[in-house]
Amino acid sequence: MLRPRIIPCLLIQNKGLVKTVKFKDPKYVGDPLNAVKIFNEKEVDELIVLDIDASVEGREPDYALIQKMAMECRMPFCYGGGISNADQAKKIIGLGVEKIALSSAAVLNPSLVKQIADEIGSQSVVVVLDVKKKLLGGRYEVWINNGRKNTGKCPIELSKVLQDLGVGEIVVNSIDADGAMKGYNLDIAEKIHKNIHVPLTILGGAGSLDDIGALINKFGIVGAAVGSLFVFKGVYKAVLINYPSPTEKDNLLKRYLSL
Known part of the structure; x- marks a missing residue:
């Protein structure tokens, strides 16, 4: 039976683990390999690791670090950061990673999703959409390059395009909610949820189990x-x-799924 997944998301910068607030002011919080070891013991559902500067800096994924994490990881592992072509995606999957996450590259060139899905399977292709609401008009737009560039694209329409191209999962990451710990952005989550049928993950804002x-x-x-x-x-x-x-976790799911 399918169950909701509760997924730690780790951010990597300069080989270290960091945490941001609204995509700014990264705070060093430790060693990523140590975090993976702890999450192994915690029996987490899945793990997402994102290198937040790889695409901005135009560099390749850190294959050595990815391999070390994959070898340590005992839960399904999704890696994103710096992936811009199918060869890179295949190499990462070959290191023992279950899913690869695209962001800027897929937003600028959605057909990349199909190219990679044809090589490694749709189930292994995730796209992370970093979204932010305009102050005027209330329209949501997709940002790239670690929240530094506004594409002006509508995340709802882009989600439907990505679905048609074979994406296996969409992660909606709220820039304004990032690190605020005041709750998820349920508004944009609902708008996308009702327009797609592929698995959806929401990121940004969780401040409590509630x-x-x-x-x-x-x-x-x-x-x-x-x-x-x-x-x-x-x-x-x-x-x-x-x-x-x-x-x-079981009590949380029983309580909220039965409400």
């Missing part, structure tokens, strides 16, 4: 991706890699 529960209650089978909540603890945000225990 925020995750609210997302699951609204959409059912959905991916709840989490950053700050799983790397910080307490009001002073001390760095502590954490994840709900199997019992906590």
Whole structure:
């Protein structure tokens, strides 16, 4: 039976683990390999790792680091950052990664999704859409290059195009909610959810298990991706890699799926 997934999302910068707020002010929070080891022990559903500067800097994925993480990882592993062609995607899958995540490259050239899906299968192709709401008019738009460039593209229409091209999953990442820990952007999540049928994961804003529960209650089978909540603890945000225990997770799902 399909179940909602609760997914830690780790951000990599200069080979270190960082956390941002609204895509700015990255704070170093530790070693990514150590985080993977801890999440192994926590029995997480899945893990997303994104190199946030690879595409901006125009460099190749860090295959050595990816291989080390893949060898350590005992849960389904999705990697994104710097992937711009099918050969890179195939190489990463060959290292033991289950899914590759595209962002800027797929937004600028959606046909890349089909090219890569033809090589590694749709189930292994994820596209991350970084979205932000315009102050005037309230229209959502897709940004690229780690939130530095506005494409003006509508995330709802782009999601439908990506679906038609064979994407296996779409991750909607709210720039304004990133690191704020005040709840997911359920508005844009709902707009995209009702227009596509491929798996959907929502990222940005989780500040409590109840925020995750609210997302699951609204959409059912959905991916709840989490950053700050799983790397910080307490009001002073001390760095502590954490994840709900199997019992906590089961109780959360039972409670919110039955509401």
